[in-house]
Amino acid sequence: MAVFVYAETINGVYKKAAFEAVSYAKAIADQSSESVTAISINPSAPSDQLFRFGASKVIEIKDEGLKTFGAKAYSEAIAQVLDGSIIVFPHTTDAASVAPMLSVASGFSLITNVLEAPQSLSPFTVKRKAFSGKGLMNAVASDSKVVVTVSQNAFGVKENAVDGSIEQRELTIQNEDTQVLSHEQSSGKLDLKEAEIVVSAGRGMKGPENWGMIEELAEVLGAATACSKPVSDIGWRPHSEHVGQTGKAIAPNLYVAVGISGAIQHLAGVNSSKTIVVINNDAEAPFFKSADYGVVGDAFDIIPKLTEKLKAFKG
Ligand SMILES: Cc1cc2nc3c(=O)[nH]c(=O)nc-3n(C[C@H](O)[C@H](O)[C@H](O)COP(=O)(O)OP(=O)(O)OC[C@H]3O[C@@H](n4cnc5c(N)ncnc54)[C@H](O)[C@@H]3O)c2cc1C
Incomplete structure (x- = not known):
């Protein structure tokens, strides 16, 4: 039986999180000598790019009604094409x-925000984030059928090329619960x-x-920009940049925080970052901890x- 994985796209293009989820599914499949089947909508x-990360089959669902999420x-x-006991999702919104x-709907156990390949498949046991990333726990599924979501940037994208095939499935699902009024x-x-x-950056x-x-530094580093909640609340920056407990939870390899105090609600969204650099004029700012x-x-x-130094270094 194959390990299934949902390969998410944005505007039809596969996300990096999809490659990471496929890599994770491949790690599970290798533990049980199974193959990976990816589902995309x-x-x-x-879709053959998913073969590079270990998917040996991709089921492309074609459904006009699913053009809107x-x-x-x-x-x-996904339930209509799922034919396995494990399915992996990226932990995107x-x-x-x-x-x-x-x-x-399918009666599967659910384990979210997993960080590593499972320690055991029977029972399914895996390390996951708890309390908005403040803690870690080992979760044990009570069922042999499991849905897992992989915390973004935790496992990483891993190349593991296999030969694969693509199957197309035409569906007509009713998608009436969601109406997009503006975009x-x-x-x-x-x-x-x-x-x-x-x-x-924050109120500092x-x-x-x-x-x-901040934008110039981000450009030199090839980075995205983010901000603390009050900054987006006041309208200095768009809400799409707000990170934290009530904003986006991110886990980049490098998080540079400028003029941000490091309140617990801010940390909740960024403390899974691999390396954190804090720039603050108050040596007592909690973020330094x-x-x-x-x-x-x-x-x-x-x-x-x-x-300037980074530009000189790169140049
Ligand atoms: C229910 C709830 C949910 C929340 N959710 C979030 C959330 O999701 N995300 C979030 O960010 N916050 C959230 N908050 C708000 C949070 O508690 C803090 O108030 C907020 O994070 C502070 O933002 P800040 O660090 O930008 O501002 P401040 O706390 O005002 O800190 C500014 C920092 O800049 C430093 N500074 C000032 N001048 C300079 C300078 N010239 N150079 C360098 N440093 C300088 C100061 O020393 C200070 O540390 C939430 C609060 C609540 C109650």
């Missing part, structure tokens, strides 16, 4: 809302949740007119110098 990009409808579509619906595209050049590097920047230096590297100083002095 209305992809426009070639709807968690219930997507869960129904959309996929993390489909996974519980599928779990309930706003976030202005950032990089998707914050997929970015490897994030430069984030004093005003929106000072964000040029979570930092891998800390710079005590005035951001208005440090950021332009850091950007």
Whole structure:
């Protein structure tokens, strides 16, 4: 029996989180000498790219009614083609809302935000994030059928090329629960949740007119930009950049926090970052306790110098 994985797309293009989820499914499949079957919905990009990460079959669901995302409808579509006892989802906003619906509808155990390959498949035992990333726990599934969601950037994208095949399935699912009334595209050049590097700034920047230096630093680093909640609440930055407990939860390889105090609600969304650099002029700022590297100083002095040094280093 194959290990299944939902390969999420955005505008038909596979997300990096999809490659990571396929890599994770392959790690499970290798433990049980099984193969990986990926399910995608209305992809426009070639699905054979999933073979590189270990999917030996891709089921492309074609359904005009699923052009708009709807968690219930997507869960129904996936259930119709699912023919295994384990299915992996990336822990993205959309996929993390489909996974519980599928779990309930199909009677599978649900384990979210897993960080590593399972320690055991019977019973399914795996390490996962708990309490918004403040803790870790080993979760044990009570059922042999399991839905897992993989915390983004936790397992990583791993190349593991196999030969594969693609099957197309035409479905007509009712997708009436969700109606899209308007669509706003976030202005950032990089998707914050997929970015490897994030430069984030808070109220210490004093005003929106000072964000040029944050954007410049982000550009040199090839990073996405983020901000603390009050910054987006005041309207200095768009809400799409707000990270934390009530904003986006991110886990980049490098998180650079400028003029952010490090309140617990902010940390909840960023403390899974692999390396945290804090720049703050208050040596007592709580963020330093979570930092891998800390710079005590005035951001208005440090950021332009850091950007210049990085430009020189790269040039
Ligand atoms: C229910 C709830 C949910 C919340 N959810 C979130 C959330 O999701 N995300 C979030 O971010 N917050 C959230 N908050 C708010 C959170 O508690 C903090 O108030 C907020 O994170 C503080 O934002 P800040 O660090 O930008 O501002 P401040 O706390 O004002 O900190 C500004 C920092 O900048 C430093 N600074 C000032 N000038 C400079 C300078 N020139 N150079 C360098 N450093 C400087 C200061 O020393 C200070 O540490 C939530 C709060 C509640 C109650």
